[in-house]
Amino acid sequence: MTYSGAKERIWTRDLVFAWIVNFFLAFVFYMLMTTMALYAVERFSASDTLGGLASSIFVIGATISRLFAGNLVELFGRRRMLGIALVVFVLTSLSYLVIDGIDSVALLLVVRAIHGAAFAIGSTAVMTLAQSIIPRSRRAEGTGYFTLSMTLATAIGPSLALMLVHGPGYIWLFTATATAAVLAMAAALFLRAPDKTPSPEHRARLRRFHPSDMLHRDVVPVASFMLVLAVCYAGVLTFLNSYADERGLATGASLFFLAYAITLFAARLIMGPLQDRRGDNLVVYISIAAFAVSLVMLGLATTNVVLVLAGAFMGLGFGTLMSALQSIAVSRVPMPRMGLAISTHFFMLDLGIGLGPVLLGVLLNQLGYNQMYLVLAGVVVVSTGLYHLVHGRVERAEHEAPVPVDATV
Structure with missing residues (x-):
């Protein structure tokens, strides 16, 4: 394109x-x-x-x-x-x-x-x-x-x-x-x-x-990638405060989502236009890397500063991925099916955030907080392969020569 x-x-x-x-x-x-x-x-x-x-x-x-x-x-x-x-x-x-x-x-x-x-x-x-x-x-x-x-x-x-x-x-x-x-x-x-x-x-x-008709079949593959990411993010939403209390980092935890929001606001000014110009892959791969770095920082955090920086990387990572993948989901369907594409995307997001605390609770009992976050960082890195299979490998061709959308289906 x-x-x-x-x-x-x-x-x-x-x-x-x-x-x-x-x-x-x-x-x-x-x-x-x-x-x-x-x-x-x-x-x-x-x-x-x-x-x-x-x-x-x-x-x-x-x-x-x-x-x-x-x-x-x-x-x-x-x-x-x-x-x-x-x-x-x-x-x-x-x-x-x-x-x-x-x-x-x-x-x-x-x-x-x-x-x-x-x-x-x-x-x-x-x-x-x-x-x-x-x-x-x-x-x-x-x-x-x-x-x-x-x-x-x-x-x-x-x-x-x-x-x-x-x-x-x-x-x-x-x-x-x-x-x-x-x-x-x-x-x-x-x-x-x-x-x-x-x-x-x-x-x-x-x-x-x-x-x-509950889920759009053309969106499910890339939404499955969103599901994996949401499970990992649920580990932050659910356990961050408990983890911070255990390590004496309550101040960092209180500023984590503020850093997340500020960084995400700045990232949106850059990453959205970049995705339109250069395609999905560049933005998605950068965001996956930032998400993984954030989880590694959480796993190794010993100071409030590191915890706040982890929040900033989380905004660049997971926060950017949410909007980037929503844009990809919508682009895969004709206009009349846009609502189904969006509901499919958010169904997988909600499902991941709902399942995450249950699945990660088992992992937490075995490993503890710091090891759990390091394992989640590994999961995010490995999920790059899933993205490549469901969208990344064909993204360049689709971006340069998109197939005309049939608005009647």
Whole structure:
């Protein structure tokens, strides 16, 4: 593919509002994900296991919904499904204020699962809208900028949540998340991007819904690479604080994700345009190397500075890979199947983050924290071979001479 000097415009009114919607969706997710386990234990005297379920059942609901989200978005329309999902998202966000006055952890689990399902469908719909707006010639760059909404939510959400919980309390936390959900819905009302109307044949196919429509077969191979990376990243999300406490590096751990977000923000300004100009492989291989270096630094960390630097490399590595692989997933499908491509990508991401703590818990018991992170670094390096098999070996030819996309399938 030749890169034209006349760049198509990325930022439009609709993309800005889609960015805002996605930010608030992710903001609510991260605020509650970091506090829900402790809330269940403190408010309902739940066991640690049940508290963990109160946190993770959101991801379980989201993961299951990803199997249907792409098909629903394509069949009923992106804006319509976004609106429906946001209504449910707002109602479930408000429900936490009601649940706090009711002594029922079972009700909390139900609301968390529904909340996760609404999040999955809403995020799939808004990301599909965003991808339909971003110019094809600048897809990687535009995807990188758009997914910065999630990066910002990662940086702000957990810190604000802990500040509220340790300050005015959980009612303020739930008020803040409900407000954010309402703001997401308000921003969605300003979206005017037209939906792509399916052809009669395609609509009939979507209505017949077959299990094969849960995941797009052309995206599954590269999404399987995302699955491996997500399992490795789950080792950071789940065990970083415990590892830091064991080594007396609590300060470094508190700054880890801030370094992650700052580095990722800077990397997006470079890596997205580089992927559009030079192809997927260069960006992916650089990011794999950075991810592996980050895990090695975690395994060997003895000072707070090293832990913060590991967060910076993690942003360049895993953070860049998330948007780069999403861009690759979308590029492998025709326009009407974009929603299914995105839901396939995020299904594998959610599945990896969900399975990671279980699989790595076994590894942790055998090896300890530092050895576990070094093993994960090795897994990331070896996963380069998987990427080469599923995409890397044909990427150069596809980038230089792309096959015309049939928009009717």
